[in-house]
Amino acid sequence: MTFVLNNQLRGLLLFFIGLILAGCSNLQPKLEQPTVKVAGLQLLPAQGFSQPIEVSLLIANPNDRDLHLRGMSYTIGIENFDVLSGVSDQLPTLMAYQETPVKVVVSANVLQLVRLIEHFGRNGVKENVNYNFSAKLDFSAWLPALRINEAGKIPLAAKKR
Template sequence: MTASCASRFVRLILLIVALASLGGCAGMFGHDPLRVSVAGIEPLAGQGLEMRFNLKLRVQNPNESPVDFSGVSVELDLNGKQFATGVSDQTGTVPRFGETVIGVPLTVPAFAAVRQAFAFADSAQSGQLPYVLRGRLAGGITGGTRFIDQGTLSLPAGEVGGL
């Protein structure tokens, strides 16, 4: 994969995460859902043909009790196909009426990148790219809190045509 192609994938990932806002599942006992959003993404050194990124998730707790977590898992699907996954064993607490940022390394396998390059060309016809971002904060007495965001991204015609 050329540096130019990798750069385009980085820009696409940045576009996806900039537009993605994640909602948490409501907790037990009438708790409001955690608010999870993408705070940033940075490229990491890949191994072989895979691409790697550090995804930063901002988790906000609008409840009166703190939320403990002992790990996080994230999946990103594009065009109905799995694109990137990541896990982190980071532990911590989201304070009551507070927030924290969690770093999750994402991996994009070479095969997924090639598959999506062809899908991007097909999406250029409609200018739309459906995505689903899922994740789970592990821990607590309920086993964790799941979050999900899905939607359709409008693709800039110049970026897709250059892939």
């Protein structure tokens, strides 16, 4: 009889542990994805063969809570060539329902730049150049990392009237 009781207690205990774990998964807040706009670029002083570029971003937080960033990795591509990339752990808090200005430094991938120049040499430069910005925003251990992808076109020629 003790054996049967132990199995019943063990089953009941496993059932409650399962309920607790299922409840914890619902405690993780659902976050809407922030949006990122590239607001500007500025060349920084060259460092040897490297040309760092400061990128000014506006990150909009559409959530009802401030988001504290631990770090961010990011890539900027032109015509599907990932030419600029960087990482940062010096980031401001993204305030709830606000756009937060963020400045990050990127460095050029020389091999991808050569491929991009070769691409333009073969295909010519169009009126619009495609760009993409992708980033991984890393929050605290309690929140999952968010991946952001933005894409668009940069007009290079004035529109004809």
